[in-house]
Each structure stands twice: as C-alpha cells, then as structure tokens.
Amino acid sequence: MLFDLPDHDTLYRALIDRDDRYEGRAFVCVATTGVFCRLTCPARKPLAGNCSFHATIGECIEAGFRPCKRCHPLQPAAAADPVIAALLAALDERPERRWSEGDVARLGFDLSTVRRSFKRHFGMTFIEMARQRRLREGFETLALGGSVIAAQQEAGFESASAFRAAFARLIGRAPGELTGRGLLLADWIATPIGDMLSLSSASQLHLLEFIDRRALPTELGKLAALAKGEIGIGSYAPTEQIRAELGRFFAGKSAEFATPLALHGSAFTRAVWAELRQIPPGETRSYGEIARRIGQPAAVRAVARANGANQLALIIPCHRVIGADGALTGYGGGLWRKQKLLDIEQQFARAAPAA
Structure with a gap:
C-alpha cells in the first residue's frame, strides 16, 4: 500500500x-x-x-x-536477474517494437520464467510494460503538437489503423479527434492507482476518469457533442489545478478539491452528487442513506444510477458509497481501486480530530 x-x-x-x-x-x-x-x-x-x-x-x-535515464531505477533488478537484464536491453534498443510472447520465445527465453520474473520485480509482465511505454510515447507526441503520423511512429505502430484502434481503446477517442486546440482539452494525469484522463475548458473541469473505465468512450462522446467536436489535446488551468490537488491527495496532505467543476446532469443527479461531496474522507454511506438525505427515501435505484453517472472520479466521491450490508458495490474504476481509495482516506480520517 x-x-x-x-x-x-x-x-x-x-x-x-x-x-x-x-x-x-x-x-x-x-x-x-x-x-x-x-x-x-x-x-x-x-x-x-x-x-x-x-x-x-x-x-x-x-x-x-x-x-529515469540518469539514475536507471530498473538496473538493480536487471543486475539480479539476467533474464530481466536482457529483455530490458532489448526493449531499450527497440522501444517502438510491438513485442509479443513469440518475440520473447524467439530470443530463447522461457515464457513462464519471464512472466514470473517481471511480475516479481515490477508487478507487470514484460509485454504489458512494452505496450504501455509505446502508447504513452504516442500520447505525449500528440500533446507536444506532433502529428498523428508522428505519434504512430513514436508508438511503434506500422499500421495507422492499428494505432488508432489501440489509442481509442486506451482513452476512448481516436487520435485524429484529439489534436489541435479546442473548447475542451484532454490531458493525461498519472496517479499511484492508474492513469486518468482529464477534460477541461478554460474555466471548468468537465471530466476526470481512469483510462480503463469502460464508460469513458461514452462519456467523451457526450462531451464531444456538447463541444461540437472541438476537443483537443493539452491543458487548461482547471487541469493543472486538479493535477496539483491529486498530487496532494496521494501524498497524504489534503483530501480537499477546489477545482471548479462543470456538472452535466439533471437536477436530481446534481443533488446526489452534492450529497456525495458531503461525505467526509474515511466515511461511507449506503444508497439508502443518500436517498434519505436528499429527501427522496424511495429513490434508492435512482441514486445508484446517479452515482454511476458520475464522470468526476475522486472529486465527486462515489467510491464512498457502499451496499446496505457494508459490502463494496460496483465502481467504474474497479473494486480494487475503490478499496484502495477507502484505505487511503482512512489516513485523513485519523488526522481529522487532531486537525
């Protein structure tokens, strides 16, 4: 942890x-x-x-x-395991290559040994490491103003269609739909529990979601329609503000989020979201409790739907809502993330009396 x-x-x-x-x-x-x-x-x-x-x-x-290319944090693991050393060297030599298990086998390595070694030292397989490295390089090329072709080449995809498909699976939109400036700008925010995508206008944050959330393409599609397709890659002030606030949150310094928000939902949905923001860090509520607090005790299912419609993860803390029996319930970012967030927030709960 x-x-x-x-x-x-x-x-x-x-x-x-x-x-x-x-x-x-x-x-x-x-x-x-x-x-x-x-x-x-x-x-x-x-x-x-x-x-x-x-x-x-x-x-x-x-x-x-x-x-880092100066302190080489992977070196100790490479020195301790010749299999890791050889494959990391191969990855550095060909970072753009679309590595497969067949490639690893052709280099003379036992696949099960490679999986165990990389999982033990890095918590992920060699193939996962290589794939994430490629796609991140492509996104950063676009963010710096590079063309889609340049991003495709940087990410090591020979086929433009394959790059578009992989990119769309990652963030829900094809790269050609996220270039240049726009009314809304998308940016990549790394966090300790996975990468997030932010989408903001010059004055408000419209979306903050984990990149692997299944509903992300749908959410981006709705916002693209509102912006009449004018979505680019880059960063407005609200994105920089939430990036800093997330940094303080994961550093254990503050669970307060003051970034101005654009709330896209009905009056009922916004009422549910406002109630969610009243739940202190380290505490949880059931759907029934939320329904009673907004004065509609029979609307438990509607509360659950509003909870699931939240597209501002962490800021509107839908992870603090659990089942009536105390069990974790569905969370778009994955139940493992929900548990981690609740565990992290226990630190803020313990610090609250002293504060």
Missing part, C-alpha cells in the same frame, strides 16, 4: 539529501517530467508538490511513469 512508506515530507527530504537508506525501498514519480527515479538520483530536484512516492517499480510504471 502507498502509505506503508514513510510520510511524504520524510521521503522528500530523503530525495533532497540523496539518502541511500531508501535504495530499492522507495521511488519518486515526478509529475512534470513523467519519469520515476531512485531517491539518490543526481538530477535536479523537483518541487515537493510534483512528487509522489511508491514502494515498487511496478506501481510507478502502472501509474504511467517512465524510468
């Missing part, structure tokens, strides 16, 4: 001091560069608000960060 580590301030001081006591036990992810490092990295130190800390390399990669 994220908070098995020392607190954020302790780890940030260790980063500033290049304290080798945390070597192999903690890694820093830097939001402004998209890379993760050892705490002993010689590179220029980032601001504390741009840092999040994780106990494993796998958590850093799953959160969408790339290994």
Whole structure:
C-alpha cells in the first residue's frame, strides 16, 4: 500500500539529501517530467508538490511513469536477474517494437520464467510494460503538437489503423479527434492507482476518469457533442489545478478539491452528487442513506444510477458509497481501486480530530 512508506515530507527530504537508506525501498514519480527515479538520483530536484512516492517499480510504471535515464531505477533488478537484464536491453534498443510472447520465445527465453520474473520485480509482465511505454510515447507526441503520423511512429505502430484502434481503446477517442486546440482539452494525469484522463475548458473541469473505465468512450462522446467536436489535446488551468490537488491527495496532505467543476446532469443527479461531496474522507454511506438525505427515501435505484453517472472520479466521491450490508458495490474504476481509495482516506480520517 502507498502509505506503508514513510510520510511524504520524510521521503522528500530523503530525495533532497540523496539518502541511500531508501535504495530499492522507495521511488519518486515526478509529475512534470513523467519519469520515476531512485531517491539518490543526481538530477535536479523537483518541487515537493510534483512528487509522489511508491514502494515498487511496478506501481510507478502502472501509474504511467517512465524510468529515469540518469539514475536507471530498473538496473538493480536487471543486475539480479539476467533474464530481466536482457529483455530490458532489448526493449531499450527497440522501444517502438510491438513485442509479443513469440518475440520473447524467439530470443530463447522461457515464457513462464519471464512472466514470473517481471511480475516479481515490477508487478507487470514484460509485454504489458512494452505496450504501455509505446502508447504513452504516442500520447505525449500528440500533446507536444506532433502529428498523428508522428505519434504512430513514436508508438511503434506500422499500421495507422492499428494505432488508432489501440489509442481509442486506451482513452476512448481516436487520435485524429484529439489534436489541435479546442473548447475542451484532454490531458493525461498519472496517479499511484492508474492513469486518468482529464477534460477541461478554460474555466471548468468537465471530466476526470481512469483510462480503463469502460464508460469513458461514452462519456467523451457526450462531451464531444456538447463541444461540437472541438476537443483537443493539452491543458487548461482547471487541469493543472486538479493535477496539483491529486498530487496532494496521494501524498497524504489534503483530501480537499477546489477545482471548479462543470456538472452535466439533471437536477436530481446534481443533488446526489452534492450529497456525495458531503461525505467526509474515511466515511461511507449506503444508497439508502443518500436517498434519505436528499429527501427522496424511495429513490434508492435512482441514486445508484446517479452515482454511476458520475464522470468526476475522486472529486465527486462515489467510491464512498457502499451496499446496505457494508459490502463494496460496483465502481467504474474497479473494486480494487475503490478499496484502495477507502484505505487511503482512512489516513485523513485519523488526522481529522487532531486537525
């Protein structure tokens, strides 16, 4: 878990001091560069608000960060396991390659051994690592103003249609629909529990969702219709504000979100969302309780539908709603994320009396 580590301030001081006591036990992810490092990295130190800390390399990669080219955080695992060393070298040599298990086998490696080794050291398979690296490179090329063709080449796809399909599966929209400037801008936000997509106008945040949420393509389609197709890639002020607030949340510093929001829903749905925002971090409510609190005790199913229609994850905390029997219920980001968020928020609940 994220908070098995020392607190954020302790780890940030260790980063500033290049304290080798945390070597192999903690890694820093830097939001402004998209890379993760050892705490002993010689590179220029980032601001504390741009840092999040994780106990494993796998958590850093799953959160969408790339290994630093100065401190090489993957090196210890490579040195300890020749299989990992060889495959990481092959990935560095051909990052654009569409790696498959057949490729790994042709290099003379046993597939089950490779899976176990990568899972043990990184929490993901070699194929998953390679795929995420390629698609992230493609997104960043588009975000920097590159063409779809350049992004396709950067991501290592020979076929334009294959790149469009993979990109659409990842964020719900084809790359050609997310280029240039627009009324709404989409941006990629890495978090310790997975990458998120934000969509904001110049004044409000319209969407914040985990990239693997199944409803994301539908949500983006509705917003695209409202914006008359004018969706681009980039960052407006609300996206930068929520990025900073998420950083403080996952650093254990604050569970407050003040980013201005655009709420796309009926009056009833907005009433449910407003009630969700009244649930303190570390506490939960049932659907029935929410229905009673908004004065419509018979509308339990409608409350559940409004909960599921939320497209501002974490900010409107639908993860704090559980079944009447206390069991976790459906969550668009996955029940494992719901449990992690509730676990993380226990820290804020414990700190509340002292505050």
